[in-house]
Amino acid sequence: MLYVKVMTDEQLETLRKQIAVYATICEQLVEMHKNLTAQQDLAGVRLGNIYCDPLMTSAGHKITSRQRWTPTPVQLQILERIFDQGTGTPSKQKIKEITSELSQHGQISETNVYNWFQNRRARSKRKQQNSAPNAAESEVETEVDSPKDKKTKPEEFHSQQNSDPRAEDLCFQNPEISSDLHFLDPQSSKEETIFPTDGSLKPTRGLGQMSFYDGLLSNPSMNVPELSISFYHLTILPGS
Amino acid sequence: MLYVKVMTDEQLETLRKQIAVYATICEQLVEMHKNLTAQQDLAGVRLGNIYCDPLMTSAGHKITSRQRWTPTPVQLQILERIFDQGTGTPSKQKIKEITSELSQHGQISETNVYNWFQNRRARSKRKQQNSAPNAAESEVETEVDSPKDKKTKPEEFHSQQNSDPRAEDLCFQNPEISSDLHFLDPQSSKEETIFPTDGSLKPTRGLGQMSFYDGLLSNPSMNVPELSISFYHLTILPGS
DNA sequence: CATGTATGAATGAATG
DNA sequence: CATTCATTCATACATG
Incomplete structure (x- = not known):
């Protein structure tokens, strides 16, 4: 069963704008910060390092763990x-x-x-x-920036949805997905993306524990991650 | 002919994560700035802050919390x-x-x-x-258990997908906002928002702590918007 | 509403 | 490579 989320153009537009604000904010913040540090240079704090966590409490023992490498x-x-x-x-x-x-x-x-x-x-x-x-039509799977998304897979739906779709009038009965759903050809016509940029940041897991600079200031390109999500175009034909 | 945008769960998830990165970055920047400024005009004033907490607006939508599987x-x-x-x-x-x-x-x-x-x-x-x-001599090992570090981490959105337990029969659950797509089952509207609008996404973080960035973040045009986009749920029944 | 605990999931590393 | 182990993260849930 295909299972997707749908957005109207209006919603998409809103999302786009909202995200754009985020991007702007981040850029500005970074810029400001750079100026700030430039002024007083030092800022040794930077490499705050992750696992130091002085809050580890328990007095006595220091953080001795951390044996496992964790990519920044x-x-x-x-x-x-x-x-x-x-x-x-x-x-x-x-x-x-x-x-x-x-x-x-x-x-x-x-x-x-x-x-x-x-x-x-x-x-x-x-x-x-x-x-x-x-x-179905796996190729439509736009790369959504991602290599291979995470583990999240569309939960197994208990098979038994075999019964003939009955609610046809209200549903999207699709004998053949391709006939009722017209996706934009991913190849010929470029799909729309929220942001045309290349973006390739995969926030796999909490970034909170890693040195922020690793992700920003240390980055040669020093930029805020770009977003690149593509959407399908879904055309709804008048139901039968 | 109706015309909407479609997202798969994977895409939605990616989007969600990517945006989360922005939030994290903003948060980290603020945190960093705090450290920096703490060096010069240490202590003192900063505490004067009040927890304006302007972002806590929390539209309070009960984000559908369906993430971690829990065995019955x-x-x-x-x-x-x-x-x-x-x-x-x-x-x-x-x-x-x-x-x-x-x-x-x-x-x-x-x-x-x-x-x-x-x-x-x-x-x-x-x-x-x-x-x-x-x-055996447990010696120094007083706290064998997990360190359980209390590092303040930024919220991370996990959400995997899977979703409504029973969406197979209806096809279009539409939120109220758009009358565009009104042809479907109005009874079981299960709207979804990309993010909980409770502000957890915002770079806000704790209470009053940002002084320098307050202005920036408060700037109308810069204000972090409430990221709350609703999606329709489109279920495509398997063709027979 | 804060704090602690149980546990589902993510992932680096080890083994065959 | 395929599997498995070990450690860690983050959240669901219980508690005071």
């Missing part, structure tokens, strides 16, 4: 990008290069990179097979 | 039983079977089952070794 936002971004480029074979050499590059954005080892790719691929695959059946 | 009593019971049977290896195939069975007692997916066993085993083991080996 930038690193993750880069990794994802590389991953998307399809070069599914991170050769030994490649690994070294990547590691080298990523090390500029934080602690990292070749093993980390290796494992990352290993896991990324495996999970990406498993996720795919799990949501395969539902993919 | 029956399901749990079954799971436990299977677990006790010792078959520590819920093979792929077995998972399917179990899932299939449990689905008769409520929404559930293979992933859920998989995770459940994974966690069950792990925790079962940890508990065991946590109480048994006490005889």
Whole structure:
């Protein structure tokens, strides 16, 4: 069963504007901050580091944990990008290069990179097979910026929705999805995107724990993540 | 002919996350600024702030909280039983079977089952070794448990999807706002908003703490908007 | 309404 | 690669 969200143009427009405000705010904030730090230089605080967490309480023991490597936002971004480029074979050499590059954005080892790719691929695959059946016109799946979305897959709907669609008048009965639903051809005509930018930030998980600078100021391009969501065009034909 | 935009759950989720990043960035910037300024005109004034909390506006929509799967009593019971049977290896195939069975007692997916066993085993083991080996010198290890750091993290939106338990029969659940798409089932309107409008998304964060950015954030044109876009729920019944 | 706990999920690393 | 383990995160839920 296909299951989607629908927006009117008006809603889309609103969303677009609202998000634009966010982008603006972020840019401004960053700009302001830069000026500020430029003035007094220091600002040593910056690399606040994540896991320090002085609030750890319990007195006595310090934060000794943290053995597991955790990619910083930038690193993750880069990794994802590389991953998307399809070069599914991170050769030994490649690994070294990547590691080298990523090390500029934080602690990292070749093993980390290796494992990352290993896991990324495996999970990406498993996720795919799990949501395969539902993919009617899978190609329509615009890349929504994402490589392979997270684990979230359209919950298995208990199969039994086999009964003939009865509420035809109110429903979208679609004997053949393609006949009732006309998606914009993803290839020929570009679909609409909220923002035309390339955007490729995958906020995989809370960023709160990572050094903010890793994600912003350390980033060469020093920019706020761009948003790029594409939508399908759904044309509703007068029901039968 | 009606004409609307369509989003899949994946896309919606991506959008949600991406926007969350903006919120996080704003929050972090504010936090950083706080640290910076704290160096120069430390302490003092800043506390004068009042918690204007202008963003807490909270339109108060009861965001449909459907994220984490929660096993029903029956399901749990079954799971436990299977677990006790010792078959520590819920093979792929077995998972399917179990899932299939449990689905008769409520929404559930293979992933859920998989995770459940994974966690069950792990925790079962940890508990065991946590109480048994006490005889040994536990020495310094006063707090074996999880550090449970209290780092103040920005809200993160998890939401996976899955959604209404029973949407198969109706097709278009439409929120009130648009009369555009009015041809469907007005009775069961289940509107969804991208974000809870309770302000948790805003860079606001704690109470009065931003002094420098107050102006910015308060600027009418810059004010972070309430991100609340409603979507229609469009369910496409499988053609026969 | 704040704080603590149980637990579903995400993910780095290890093993075959 | 395919699976599995271990650790950590974040939220649901119970408590005072």
